[in-house]
Amino acid sequence: MNAHTLTSLVESTKRQMTSITGMEYDTISEFDQAGDGWAVVIDMLEHRSVPRTQDLLSTFEVRLDNAGQVTRWKRTGRCTRGQQG
Numbered sequence: 001m002n003a004h005t006l007t008s009l010v011e012s013t014k015r016q017m018t019s020i021t022g023m024e025y026d027t028i029s030e031f032d033q034a035g036d037g038w039a040v041v042i043d044m045l046e047h048r049s050v051p052r053t054q055d056l057l058s059t060f061e062v063r064l065d066n067a068g069q070v071t072r073w074k075r076t077g078r079c080t081r082g083q084q085g
Contacts, residue, residue: 006031012068013040017060020070026057037071038064046078053082
């Protein structure tokens, strides 16, 4: 896989998860090949707070097919930005 393809998959994942959840993208912490597709762990901003350390983030495990389309997702965690490890 070349860098352009990886970048395209990351951008597509961010757009799709923003559309699915209605939340703003924060960070992708894991991106791996998984069988005939991709496994992604993405943090989404659920609620913005002041100070930013109190922002509420939701972590999702996402599966993509070879074309980069989300085939399934589940929320695996929720924490404030200050609680992240």
